[in-house]
Amino acid sequence: MAFRLGVIADDFTGATDIASFLAAAGWRVTQVNGVPTQALSTPADAVVVSLKTRSCPAQEAVSLSLQSARWLREQGCEQLYFKYCSTFDSTAQGNIGPVTDALLAETGQTMAVLCPALPVNGRTVVHGYLFVFDQLLSESSLRHHPVTPMTDANLLRLMDAQSAGQTGLLPLASIRQGQAAIRQRLEVLQQQGCRYVVADTLDENDLAALAAALPASVLLTGGSGLGGAIAAHATGQHAAAQTRETPPRAGRGVVLSGSCSQMTNRQVAWYQQHAPARALDIARCRQNAEDYAREMAQWVSAQPDFPAPLLYATDAPEVVQRLRQRYPGEDIGAMIEACFARIATLLCEQGFSKFIVAGGETSSLIAQKLGVTAFTLGDTIAPGVPWVRDLHRPLWLALKSGNFGTTDFFSKAQELYHD
Ligand SMILES: Nc1ncnc2c1ncn2[C@@H]1O[C@H](COP(=O)(O)OP(=O)(O)O)[C@@H](O)[C@H]1O
Ligand SMILES: O=C(O)[C@@H](O)C(=O)COP(=O)(O)O
Numbered sequence: 001m002a003f004r005l006g007v008i009a010d011d012f013t014g015a016t017d018i019a020s021f022l023a024a025a026g027w028r029v030t031q032v033n034g035v036p037t038q039a040l041s042t043p044a045d046a047v048v049v050s051l052k053t054r055s056c057p058a059q060e061a062v063s064l065s066l067q068s069a070r071w072l073r074e075q076g077c078e079q080l081y082f083k084y085c086s087t088f089d090s091t092a093q094g095n096i097g098p099v100t101d102a103l104l105a106e107t108g109q110t111m112a113v114l115c116p117a118l119p120v121n122g123r124t125v126v127h128g129y130l131f132v133f134d135q136l137l138s139e140s141s142l143r144h145h146p147v148t149p150m151t152d153a154n155l156l157r158l159m160d161a162q163s164a165g166q167t168g169l170l171p172l173a174s175i176r177q178g179q180a181a182i183r184q185r186l187e188v189l190q191q192q193g194c195r196y197v198v199a200d201t202l203d204e205n206d207l208a209a210l211a212a213a214l215p216a217s218v219l220l221t222g223g224s225g226l227g228g229a230i231a232a233h234a235t236g237q238h239a240a241a242q243t244r245e246t247p248p249r250a251g252r253g254v255v256l257s258g259s260c261s262q263m264t265n266r267q268v269a270w271y272q273q274h275a276p277a278r279a280l281d282i283a284r285c286r287q288n289a290e291d292y293a294r295e296m297a298q299w300v301s302a303q304p305d306f307p308a309p310l311l312y313a314t315d316a317p318e319v320v321q322r323l324r325q326r327y328p329g330e331d332i333g334a335m336i337e338a339c340f341a342r343i344a345t346l347l348c349e350q351g352f353s354k355f356i357v358a359g360g361e362t363s364s365l366i367a368q369k370l371g372v373t374a375f376t377l378g379d380t381i382a383p384g385v386p387w388v389r390d391l392h393r394p395l396w397l398a399l400k401s402g403n404f405g406t407t408d409f410f411s412k413a414q415e416l417y418h419d
């Protein structure tokens with residue numbers, strides 16, 4: 001069963017993000033979680049594999065990405081797309097570089113394009129520097145990310161540091177001259193020995209120009225912007241008129257926030273004014289994770305009058321930093337993720353059917369521990385954040401990337417419920 005694009009996403013929020021953009025262009029999208037073991041059974045234009053490989057050891061990320069690539073190609077995928085964060089979230093060791101290198105070796109392609117830009121959410125690339133709205137990545141709140149702090153905005157330097165080859169630039173001037181100039185520039189860079197090409201991108205027109213010009217011989221990597229543009233180029237539509245499923249009002253829900261991004265801090269502060277909210281006590285969680293998770297799940301359960309109480313670990317960068325210093329050498333982030341995942345599992349066992357989750361790592365672990373193996377796409381709450389439903393049961397999730405959505409996001413998600 002041939003299909004156009006096989007996407008390997010390095011976290012679950014990123015996967016639902018790109019799936020929503022591909023679907024918005026009118027493509028049929030199948031989204032599976034983890035390396036699939038069974039053959040594809042439904043016709044699709046794109047298949048998205050969600051992994052949790054952004055911050056795990058590079059070898060593990062490479063292995064899971066290669067297994068996914070092989071499965072996608074066996075199923076008839078024409079072109080691979082490695083989806084990572086629009087803010088290039090990675091460490092000096094990876095995992096964007098090592099996974100890109102492995103995929104190049106696997107496909108026999110000799111060049112990869114790097115296009116994290118997502119203009120609709122303020123991510124642009126100019127002269128190879130990544131901006132978050134009007135701030136350089138390294139001056140934005142992403143410099144304080146608890147797991148992958150981004151302290152350099154130069155994508156060429158970042159890629160050179162974590163990969164085996166050399167990176168060149170496809171400048172805005174070439175992109176704006178159109179297909180011939182783009183291809184010519186790629187050839188020149190190839191002759192100069194570049195394996196990776198950072199694409200400058202300011203707006204949707206630049207993404208469209210790239211989508212039209214990039215040859216099949218180039219490995220596609222980046223954010224959801226280029227993915228959406230490729231689908232739109234194929235269908236001729238940007239926003240296909242489609243009605244998508246939304247969660248029912250009936251059934252209990254919860255908001256679990258494990259992101260410490262600037263936007264999530266605002267969203268948590270806003271939502272605390274509208275619903276019962278409780279902060280995770282990290283010290284107690286550290287002492288006895290199982291008992292503490294049970295206590296928190298009980299607290300959520302004991303708020304039956306509210307459609308979605310909030311539990312959060314979300315905090316300001318200086319608090320996160322202090323916590324790190326207090327427990328040196330401990331992976332506090334992973335411990336908090338595990339606590340949220342346990343709470344989600346306990347609530348699911350009690351019949352909770354709607355989970356609104358903030359944070360990519362947090363969302364990935366929760367979806368894995370809830371045993372969700374495939375999603376079906378629902379309505380979009382904010383650009384890049386759709387509701388998704390477990391393909392096999394009436395369990396709904398809204399998996400929000402740290403920095404996506406407006407201040408009232410958690411309420412906006414619930415405004416889409418249907419009677
Ligand atoms: N108060 C806190 N102190 C330290 N780490 C935290 C705290 N709250 C959350 N974290 C961790 O920070 C990380 C946030 O990453 P993630 O869930 O991907 O959010 P984002 O989408 O903002 O990147 C997770 O590993 C989470 O467990
Ligand atoms: O591309 C993006 O920005 C998102 O899809 C994404 O991957 C964000 O990651 P998190 O902020 O860690 O959720």
